[in-house]
Amino acid sequence: xxxxxxxxxxxxxxxxxxxxxxxxxxxxxxxxxxxxxxxxxxxxxxxxxxxxxxxxxxxxxxxxxxxxxxxxxxxxxxxxxxxxxxxxxxxxxxxxxxxxxxxxxxxxxxxxxxxxxxxxxxxxxxxxxxxxxxxxxxxxxxxxxxxxxxxxxxxxxxxxxxxxxxxxxxxxxxxxxxxxxxxxxxxxxxxxxxxxxxxxxxxxxxxxxxxxxxxxxxxxxxxxxxxxxxxxxxxxxxxxxxxxxxxxxxxxxxxxxxxxxxxxxxxxxxxxxxxxxxxxxxxxxxxxxxxxxxxxxxxxxxxxxxxxxxxxxxxxxxxxxxxxxxxxxxxxxxxxxxxxxxxxxxxxxxxxxxxxxxxxxxxxxxxxxxxxxxxxxxxxxxxxxxxxxxxxxxxxxxxxxxxxxxxxxxxxxxxxxxxxxxxxxxxxxxxxxxxxxxxxxxxxxxxxxxxxxxxxxxxxxxxxxxxxxxxxxxxxxxxxxxxxxxxxxxxxxxxxxxxxxxxxxxxxxxxxxxxxxxxxxxxxxxxxxxxxxxxxxxxxxxxxxxxxxx
Amino acid sequence: xxxxxxxxxxxxxxxxxxxxxxxxxxxxxxxxxxxxxxxxxxxxxxxxxxxxxxxxxxxxxxxxxxxxxxxxxxxxxxxxxxxxxxxxxxxxxxxxxxxxxxxxxxxxxxxxxxxxxxxxxxxxxxxxxxxxxxxxxxxxxxxxxxxxxxxxxxxxxxxxxxxxxxxxxxxxxxxxxxx
Ligand SMILES: Cc1cc2nc3c(=O)[nH]c(=O)nc-3n(C[C@H](O)[C@H](O)[C@H](O)COP(=O)(O)OP(=O)(O)OC[C@H]3O[C@@H](n4cnc5c(N)ncnc54)[C@H](O)[C@@H]3O)c2cc1C
Ligand code: SF4
Numbered sequence: 001x002x003x004x005x006x007x008x009x010x011x012x013x014x015x016x017x018x019x020x021x022x023x024x025x026x027x028x029x030x031x032x033x034x035x036x037x038x039x040x041x042x043x044x045x046x047x048x049x050x051x052x053x054x055x056x057x058x059x060x061x062x063x064x065x066x067x068x069x070x071x072x073x074x075x076x077x078x079x080x081x082x083x084x085x086x087x088x089x090x091x092x093x094x095x096x097x098x099x100x101x102x103x104x105x106x107x108x109x110x111x112x113x114x115x116x117x118x119x120x121x122x123x124x125x126x127x128x129x130x131x132x133x134x135x136x137x138x139x140x141x142x143x144x145x146x147x148x149x150x151x152x153x154x155x156x157x158x159x160x161x162x163x164x165x166x167x168x169x170x171x172x173x174x175x176x177x178x179x180x181x182x183x184x185x186x187x188x189x190x191x192x193x194x195x196x197x198x199x200x201x202x203x204x205x206x207x208x209x210x211x212x213x214x215x216x217x218x219x220x221x222x223x224x225x226x227x228x229x230x231x232x233x234x235x236x237x238x239x240x241x242x243x244x245x246x247x248x249x250x251x252x253x254x255x256x257x258x259x260x261x262x263x264x265x266x267x268x269x270x271x272x273x274x275x276x277x278x279x280x281x282x283x284x285x286x287x288x289x290x291x292x293x294x295x296x297x298x299x300x301x302x303x304x305x306x307x308x309x310x311x312x313x314x315x316x317x318x319x320x321x322x323x324x325x326x327x328x329x330x331x332x333x334x335x336x337x338x339x340x341x342x343x344x345x346x347x348x349x350x351x352x353x354x355x356x357x358x359x360x361x362x363x364x365x366x367x368x369x370x371x372x373x374x375x376x377x378x379x380x381x382x383x384x385x386x387x388x389x390x391x392x393x394x395x396x397x398x399x400x401x402x403x404x405x406x407x408x409x410x411x412x413x414x415x416x417x418x419x420x421x422x423x424x425x426x427x428x429x430x431x432x433x434x435x436x437x438x439x440x441x442x443x444x445x446x447x448x449x450x451x452x453x454x455x456x457x458x459x460x461x462x463x464x465x466x467x468x469x470x471x472x473x474x475x476x477x478x479x480x481x482x483x484x485x486x487x488x489x490x491x492x493x494x495x496x497x498x499x500x501x502x503x504x505x506x507x508x509x510x511x512x513x514x515x516x517x518x519x520x521x522x523x524x525x526x527x528x529x530x531x532x533x534x535x536x537x538x539x540x541x542x543x544x545x546x547x548x549x550x
Numbered sequence: 551x552x553x554x555x556x557x558x559x560x561x562x563x564x565x566x567x568x569x570x571x572x573x574x575x576x577x578x579x580x581x582x583x584x585x586x587x588x589x590x591x592x593x594x595x596x597x598x599x600x601x602x603x604x605x606x607x608x609x610x611x612x613x614x615x616x617x618x619x620x621x622x623x624x625x626x627x628x629x630x631x632x633x634x635x636x637x638x639x640x641x642x643x644x645x646x647x648x649x650x651x652x653x654x655x656x657x658x659x660x661x662x663x664x665x666x667x668x669x670x671x672x673x674x675x676x677x678x679x680x681x682x683x684x685x686x687x688x689x690x691x692x693x694x695x696x697x698x699x700x701x702x703x704x705x706x707x708x709x710x711x712x713x714x715x716x717x718x719x720x721x722x723x724x725x726x727x728x729x
Binding site: 086 | 609612614618674692698699715716717
């Protein structure tokens with residue numbers, strides 16, 4: 001049974017989808033925003049260290065459902081496993097209104113100019129599909145600014161000489177320094193590095209009608225009970241709803257994009273919260289499900305003209321799955337470094353994002369968010385026994401005396417790191433699930449080793465008596481920073497969407513989320529996803545208005 | 551570093567926040583206090599299995615000047631989770647416990663719980679080699695039950711959080727309690 005026709009249906013109320021819904025609804029289009037997850041609120045802020053979005057051993061608090069949404073993982077040796085969201089190889093981000101931005105750490109980075117020109121900067125890298133973005137930093141700059149001011153970013157990057165030019169400073173000051181900042185900032189200076197305050201989508205003063213951060217021990221991975229941390233759920237989505245033009249439907253799992261005989265979209269089919277199959281007719285379909293689910297939805301939308309999935313004529317949908325290869329070091333100190341002043345991450349450097357001898361790209365380095373006691377297990381050094389009194393004694397004496405410095409290493413995209421449909425396994429609704437396979441590029445691991453050694457040097461200068469590195473493994477990279485599966489490019493042979501994020505050859509289907517990133521920067525991707533969504537919405541509206549005037 | 555801009559104090563007053571905090575605490579007390587007391591009857595383990603698991607956990611995280619896994623009720627955590635999120639691990643436990651006992655018997659002629667501490671450690675060293683998947687499982691679960699939130703049945707009296715020196719009871723937002 002078809003529902004009332006609307007101008008646009010947006011699939012996924014995460015980072016990208018939230019911005020699109022607001023921009024379209026504000027421009028007067030009627031919009032339906034479909035989200036498979038729930039709308040959580042501050043009342044869901046229960047600070048449970050085993051059941052949240054960062055430590056998921058007892059499940060992923062903010063979705064997706066542990067039983068209903070399996071995936072298939074093919075590991076390096078070719079072994080297939082059916083995995084649930086709480087399994088590492090699942091590559092979970094989130095499923096709820098706000099998507100990842102509901103429970104993320106909220107670091108709000110702009111990529112650098114070279115991050116949009118990786119191929120031109122470093123040349124071809126063997127066995128990698130490394131390429132330039134079809135847009136430049138300068139194309140995105142006004143929209144970075146829009147995201148920063150409209151949603152609200154705090155921090156102070158005036159001390160970062162490597163940053164790309166910006167017209168306006170950040171709208172809010174940083175939080176007062178915590179103990180780690182006070183130790184690491186001067187140490188970086190002594191090394192001739194350029195430390196500064198991390199930009200964050202987090203209110204440090206009242207902003208946009210929401211309160212300032214109260215500095216909890218539990219931040220990243222948890223709901224913010226003050227709503228001081230900023231995601232699409234407490235900014236653009238409420239703004240979209242307030243226009244009266246946007247309807248948000250939660251618990252709605254989109255199955256496929258409906259296409260007419262010429263492969264033009266007519267809407268989407270989805271299962272509503274009661275499990276009934278619905279058809280939502282729409283003039284425009286915007287896919288914003290996150291890198292793995294967006295690719296899956298396109299692959300599940302088959303047509304005579306697109307027998308292998310919408311936009312997949314050249315086999316690029318689902319390819320180049322990438323994320324970040326976190327690399328860094330842990331340091332043990334003789335003095336206390338723990339002061340319980342959340343969120344914890346506070347100081348960063350961009351000295352190693354580019355210009356590293358013999359290496360393509362790099363990463364920012366920053367101190368970590370507060371580690372809860374169970375998370376501290378991952379910080380126990382390899383020379384300590386894994387159990388017994390030695391292990392316990394280390395935890396007791398070191399918990400308040402360690403620091404972690406690490407960074408999201410920019411990855412070399414791999415054509416074979418990919419999302420496909422599994423031929424056998426189906427989800428709760430009977431929809432074929434994502435099948436993930438591939439590995440990391442060896443150069444990514446090389447860059448990771450370099451970044452880890454720089455983190456180690458920083459910690460040593462700060463007074464660490466022992467340091468130990470964390471370097472990435474070879475296994476497939478996805479997870480919270482997943483990106484790349486519907487590459488944006490000018491050449492339809494080697495990309496899925498054009499520079500305006502519209503699928504090549506289909507004039508009314510857009511992909512607007514992390515999927516379109518050709519490369520993913522040496523930075524957390526959130527602000528770039530938001531900025532690009534503002535930009536792409538603008539282009540979409542122009543195209544729309546051109547047509548409607550007819 | 552002194553010329554840095556500092557953020558202003560948050561808008562929410564101390565009084566107002568304390569009220570909000572209490573409401574949250576009261577709400578979660580009703581919905582989240584799930585820890586079970588020993589002796590209340592096991593959900594999954596037989597009495598003998600529970601004793602064996604408790605003894606294994608007590609070697610993985612032993613008592614010293616601070617409580618260990620036994621005192622913190624880690625076996626409660628595991629038993630509870632085996633009837634919830636970790637249902638899928640039931641078979642692994644049933645077989646794993648039997649394997650630990652078998653290792654005790656073949657090495658020293660007695661079931662695991664009846665061995666001295668030193669001999670238990672020796673048996674566990676062998677299990678770590680020979681029954682790796684089960685060893686990894688119970689080690690991970692012991693850590694979760696000892697260092698994780700008491701609402702899941704372990705970490706009795708927040709023993710581990712006190713041990714590492716985390717402010718107790720937990721403060722939800724530092725900024726609102728100080729100055
Ligand atoms: C714990 C954590 C910490 C993080 N920290 C940071 C950080 O500090 N800085 C940063 O920049 N980034 C961070 N991230 C990553 C950031 O949240 C993501 O990069 C970002 O949210 C991705 O945006 P997106 O629009 O691509 O997808 P998402 O935000 O994942 O949104 C996709 C939405 O679509 C929905 N959906 C998918 N398929 C369907 C379907 N078929 N039907 C209906 N709905 C569907 C999903 O449920 C989801 O809500 C973090 C993430 C997590 C989980
Ligand atoms: S630390 Fe700040 S932003 Fe994070 S949950 Fe607490 S109040 Fe919210």
